[in-house]
Amino acid sequence: MQVKKMSESEKRELERIVEKNYGSKLDLSNYDCYINKRKEIYIAPKNLDEKLIEISSYFGVYFGKLKRNEKIQLSVEGSQLVGKHATRNIVIVDDENIYRFMEGLECKWKELINCEKNNFVLIKNGKDFFGCGMLREEKIESLVPKARRVMKTIKKV
């Protein structure tokens, strides 16, 4: 994969952006972070062989993507790492709407916790975090990638 290893100061900057958006203090000191040209960030164990990374098709866990104006869209796994201690931009969604979210459809919220409109928000149902959505005036846009979507409406055969 074509990625660049983030320096310690870049990692601190990433932690700051995560905290600014979600109020969660993330400690990445035990990991190395890598970023590609599309500003997608991967978390990996410390000191992976650079040559191995270069020839790899995938590695570590995809954490999220940096966006303009110090925003960050987290993957499902990224949201699970950050969500535990998050205090901002959290949207509580009920059971019916969480299935819509998982299908990639727009959904409605039950409760907003310190949310900023037109920003990425953590989607929470019960105590689980399902990734990020985009909070609009009246709805949440699902940002679940196609491959991850669950088609609940298709019945078991």
Add this chain to the structure above:
Amino acid sequence: MKIEFPHGFRKKFEEILGDEFPLLESCLYTKPKECIRVNTLKITKEELRERLESKGWKLEEVPWYENAFFVETEESAAKTKEFFLGYYYIQDAASLVPVLVLDPKPGEIILDACASPGSKATFIAELTRNEGLVVANDVNPKRIKALSFNLQKIGAINTIVTMMDARNIERLGMKFDKILLDVPCSSSGTFISSFSVLEFWSQHVVERLSNLQKQLLKAAVKVLKDDGILVYSTCSLDPEEDEENMEYAIRRLGLKPEGIELKGLKYRRGLERYGKKVFENAKYAIRFFPFDNQTEGFFVCKLRK
């Protein structure tokens, strides 16, 4: 509707199984028990059990692995919140076995040489508790996508996915503590899940695959550390892909067989002879048929360098 084995298949397995052959035939009309493996990187077994049972699922612990369940449910196991979240992985319970025999430990450097779609690689990563390194390799670009997706979903940080013909795995320039070589095979043990696998079965295919498997063994041994462990497994019931290749690894590649004991799984030792072939080390291998545990059939052996 009457389903029949291909002619050559029936003759071959009547010879291997003798009186037990009708049991194999009965598997044409059964399905394997649906199985899920708890992803303990994300959730505890108790919590997942409680969540699924509260939705009316019936769970029965898999006798040979405490963190997996046979499940009975009205809803599709692939369409739940818990599945979306990566709290469990759906797999045939038989495919737990090669990894249990490999016995991955935190901190080890492990290769899964033919890893897609990832049921075993995700399990290895889970058992290493994100400490050490798991290299999950496959040759097929489409299958690499599924492998990467599944590793991401279980939240395995200590994994790296490579795409190469495992016969050239030496090019990685690495040596491994443990290797899982779950080779491409005729899949004859999986007809209980999908009868269509037998459409491609023929003695010629089995022999061609047996040759490929020997090449893969030869390549894997080169990247295994001294005293390292290699687990060779197939979901084939054919001795050419199983005991014959185990003997090849011992006699030609110098590996030493180790015994396998697994509680809760009904299995038998490897075949000691087939036709004119004698397999001296068969007692070290295990094989089980679809009718033994109502799972897919597998052959597994453990070899030390």
